[in-house]
Amino acid sequence: MNLPRFYCREALAPGAHVELPAPVARHAVRVLRLQVGAPMILFDGRGGEYLANILRIERDHVVAELAGWQDVERESRLSVTLVQAVQAGDKMDYTIQKAVELGVKDIVPVDSRRSVIRLSGERAGKRVAHWQGVAAAACEQCGRNQVPNVAPLEKLESWLARPRHEGLRLLLAPDAENTLAALPPVAHVQLLIGAEGGLDPQEVIAAKQAGFQAVRLGPRVLRTETAGLAALAAMQALWGDFREV
Secondary structure (H helix, E strand, O other): OOOOEEEOOOOOOOOOEEEOOHHHHHHHHHHOOOOOOOEEEEEOOOOOEEEEEEEEEEOOEEEEEEEEEEOOOOOOOOEEEEEEEOOOOOHHHHHHHHHHHOOOOEEEEEEOOOOOOOOOHHHHHHHHHHHHHHHHHHHHHHOOOOOOEEOOOEEHHHHHOOOOOOOEEEEEOOOOOEEHHHOOOOOEEEEEEOEOOEOOHHHHHHHHHOOOEEEEOOOOOOOHHHHHHHHHHHHHHHHOHHHHO
């Protein structure tokens, strides 16, 4: 039987009594209808997980008792940072959820010239917090114990001007000469995906000047919510843990 899994931000320790976060407690009691003594798995995003049991329930307040820590990880050996131009509607939630399931390491939301929606200030902060919650919920579902970080939103030009880190930098273009399969195996990748209208030509130039190279995934033009996920799956098959299945 698969045990329900819940993310708790506070640091966990064997033998501790932990009050579950309010949204987690409501889901456990109202949706899953768990009772006192019910087993579950808790993780704090720092690696590993804890077997736990519900100790007491008081309306929407749930206290769990932790057993020992288990060194269980489901992280990919391929470290991918998804640099995703902000998408409209619920596409961003979908992309983040599925990218986490596909093993992405970090997510960097960026405001590009062709982004349909514009976020700034408090509104941007709230959206990033929401996306971080989407990433945590995806970890609960897929079994990951390390929650990918969703970086603060910034303009694509500003992010491209930052100092480079190690690894390969890729963007997708249907007319690119190279394919993913033509590239040598790598351990670290930064993948840049445009919004609904793709990247602006000037953004493509700036990205290439920052070390990004274009690759193609077949002859078809992919939607923004398809492109990054297809590329992630292909990279996991070529260089990551899909090869181990």
